Amino acid sequence: MTGPRSAVVFNPVKVGDLEVLRRTVIEGLATAGWPEPSWHETSEDDAGRGQALQAIAEGAELIFACGGDGTVMAVVTALAGTDVALAVLPAGTGNLLAANLGLGTDAATGVEVAIEGGRKRIDVGVVGEQRFAVMAGMGFDAQMLEGTSDVAKKHIGWLAYVGGAAKHLLSNPMRVLIQLDGGQPLRRRPRSVIIGNVGRLQGGVRLLSEAHPDDGKLDVAILSPNNLGHWIAMGWAVLRRRDRVPRMETFTAQHVLIRSTRPQPRQLDGDLIDAGTNLEVTIQHQALLLCVPRPAGDPDLTYDVSVAEANADTIRTAVADNTA
Incomplete structure (x- = not known):
């Protein structure tokens, strides 16, 4: 051998x-x-x-x-x-x-x-002692995971997340300060902040169209829908892969710090981590050797x-x- x-x-x-x-x-x-x-x-x-x-x-x-x-x-x-x-x-x-x-x-x-x-080096995101390859998030995306049962995922696959999402569509927004690469903090009231190394969510939905896993950058999406109509308009634009998505801002950075006024649910690569008031993410450029x-x-x-x-x-x- x-x-x-x-x-x-x-x-x-x-x-x-x-x-x-x-x-x-x-x-x-x-x-x-x-x-x-x-x-x-x-x-x-x-x-x-x-x-x-x-x-x-x-x-x-x-x-x-x-x-x-x-x-x-x-x-x-x-x-x-x-x-x-x-x-x-x-x-x-x-x-x-x-x-x-x-x-x-x-x-x-x-x-x-x-x-x-086939081998390719890709970036990884860093949160404390943990690394992730896909995305991190605070707010609604983590709430959706929290509200989705393992039994439902086993029987109907990624569609189970739809039920988890529906439970939190009208939950209260967060109050956060978002700092990108040490710049002036952005004061926002979003439903979710997603930090992506790549762009697709569960079910193949592409949220971050410009995200590339080997460019040394994190792509940041700030989602701020306030009602059901906003959710529908935003979802339709994402599904249609429109260049501009209503109620969503996008940025790129190598260092992202989110500070909330109260503890929020958080996730890394679709896996829940402990809730917290902060989420700090940096990039480790081309740190992972991946079989492709x-x-x-x-x-x-x-x-x-x-x-x-x-x-x-x-x-x-x-x-x-x-x-x-």
Whole structure:
């Protein structure tokens, strides 16, 4: 076996059939002459960071993250600033990083993407000791996540977030000061402030059309709808990909500080963190080495994954033959 040493960090709650996952990864790597990976299960106390650090200490050169957005974010936190590559094996509901960068929608494709050897360095956002690859937010977006049940996500997927959003459409706005790169604070009463490294939300909705994950900048959206009509107008403009979205301001910065008059719900990469009065975000430029499909597609890293998906059929066939 001549391939790189790898490890799988997986969330057993999100993985539907662990034995199928094991066979998919092992058979897929075997087709390329790679050795079997080590396996590291997440826990309630550690969503994946400690497991990824252990795998690195044991010599892993590539780590597969298999779980929801929280698992991926924990592994990103461990890998940022290293030369260890991340490969995503989608298993949760949101799968925000995979959806934004066209990494495929199933484990077999994720394995094939890693084997193909496409690698790209992308930026990560920094909040305290945590790193994120997609976006951070304070306000309505975190409220939506808070109001969405795991049961609903399991049964109807990303559509469950619609119910979570409906519960908070008419909640009170925040009172915040937003400081960009140390400049004059902006005084606003928004419903949500979203800080993006890439631009797509749950369900593939593209909120930040100019966001690129390797440009060294954070894209900031300040959403300030005051009634149902404002929400409808804003949503329609986003869906139609209009250049100007009513009730939404956008900025770019490398350092974003949001200060609220009272604690607000907060999220990183679609995963809730503790509520707080502040959210401070900086950028770590091209800190994460990510496995991406070949050939590369358009400039915003929405790769053409069709080749990997086609090649992944070989992996699926091998798994099916061994299962029969």
